[in-house]
Amino acid sequence: MRRARSGGAERVVRAASTGDELDRRRRVEESLPVGIRIAGAWSWRILGVLGLAAVVVFLVIQFQLIVVPLMVSILLAALLVPFVQFLQRHRWPKGLAVALAELGLIALVAGLVVLVVMQVRGGLPDLQERTVAAYDEFRDAISAPPFNVSEADFNGYVQSAVDQVQADSGAVVSGALSFGSTAGHVAAGLLLALFATLFLLIDGRGIWNWVVRLFPRRARPAVDGSGTAGWVTLTTFVRVQIFVALVDAVGIGVGAWILGLFFGGFPLVIPIAIAVFLGSFVPVVGAVLSGTLAVIIALVFLNPLAALLMLGIVILVQQIEGHVLQPFIMGVAVRVHPLAVVVAVAAGGFIAGIPGALFAVPLVATVNVMVKYMASGDWRRTTDPDLEDVARHV
Numbered sequence: 469m470r471r472a473r474s475g476g477a478e479r480v481v482r483a484a485s486t487g488d489e490l491d492r493r494r495r496v497e498e499s500l501p502v503g504i505r506i507a508g509a510w511s512w513r514i515l516g517v518l519g520l521a522a523v524v525v526f527l528v529i530q531f532q533l534i535v536v537p538l539m540v541s542i543l544l545a546a547l548l549v550p551f552v553q554f555l556q557r558h559r560w561p562k563g564l565a566v567a568l569a570e571l572g573l574i575a576l577v578a579g580l581v582v583l584v585v586m587q588v589r590g591g592l593p594d595l596q597e598r599t600v601a602a603y604d605e606f607r608d609a610i611s612a613p614p615f616n617v618s619e620a621d622f623n624g625y626v627q628s629a630v631d632q633v634q635a636d637s638g639a640v641v642s643g644a645l646s647f648g649s650t651a652g653h654v655a656a657g658l659l660l661a662l663f664a665t666l667f668l669l670i671d672g673r674g675i676w677n678w679v680v681r682l683f684p685r686r687a688r689p690a691v692d693g694s695g696t697a698g699w700v701t702l703t704t705f706v707r708v709q710i711f712v713a714l715v716d717a718v719g720i721g722v723g724a725w726i727l728g729l730f731f732g733g734f735p736l737v738i739p740i741a742i743a744v745f746l747g748s749f750v751p752v753v754g755a756v757l758s759g760t761l762a763v764i765i766a767l768v769f770l771n772p773l774a775a776l777l778m779l780g781i782v783i784l785v786q787q788i789e790g791h792v793l794q795p796f797i798m799g800v801a802v803r804v805h806p807l808a809v810v811v812a813v814a815a816g817g818f819i820a821g822i823p824g825a826l827f828a829v830p831l832v833a834t835v836n837v838m839v840k841y842m843a844s845g846d847w848r849r850t851t852d853p854d855l856e857d858v859a860r861h862v
Contacts, residue, residue, distance in 0.1 A: 723781030
């Protein structure tokens, strides 16, 4: 009995001391200005978010051999899932629809590669001869008045330019191959992307349900709804980006072909169009850099007037994309401010090179939609039948 009374007394004393401590802390907190308290509350939360983001970026860099192919597979799945659904709605078996989508994609990419190789092999010898001739003409022109550049000075300038290009190209190549330093890594990443795409097409919804079950039960509706909203945004972005890239490729390719009619031929028109198409998947700078290739070929193969006209065509196509396609089509699909797109591409390129610039915009767009959905609280309400229908078909 005495022990029970002493134990109860100890608990009372301990509770009293705890209450005094809490009261003292409350008085100290109330003595601080309101602004300091708000700033402190926001500061540790912001530091926690930044710390989590830093850990995620670190893990992505460490496992980039796996992360990059998986992200490629997600983009490919976002492109192919609507096609598979279309075939299934027309009573194709799911396995046959998935096989046709996957094999059709492989055949299309292989066909483009073969076409580019054939075109380059056919036009490269003539382009090399024209390049040598243009080099000699340029050297003769600057050696005459009013420039009067000696051959030794000219060779020194050329060597300096070559050294600079080699130094820059080393950085570009290392960034482009940041996910794999050897051909074996690239081949392994390609196979991983194809296999991951296949499984996403077969059982994408099942994989997502497994991911959702990793979260606490109360958080699952928010995670599931935000994931569905993000997937819809991603599929829309991929389709719109393909359309924008096709417009860039057709515009610049047709412009090069028309110039060839007036100036007696324009080499490598098809490879230029394909390069513009692929480059357009890197927003802001991709199509510009690939269009610059067409300007250089026009300058070397034809004349400065043709190069100037080619430059005008590239600028015109980019203006149509920037002022018509991006605001009215891409803006609806991505719902991200153009400044945010530029910053995301720059940050992605700085962190992970070309793969980072490629994935920056779809990643930002998807995360933006998912966060907005969670913040809106729509997941607390009754499930939307339309959203359920989208989820069943993803």
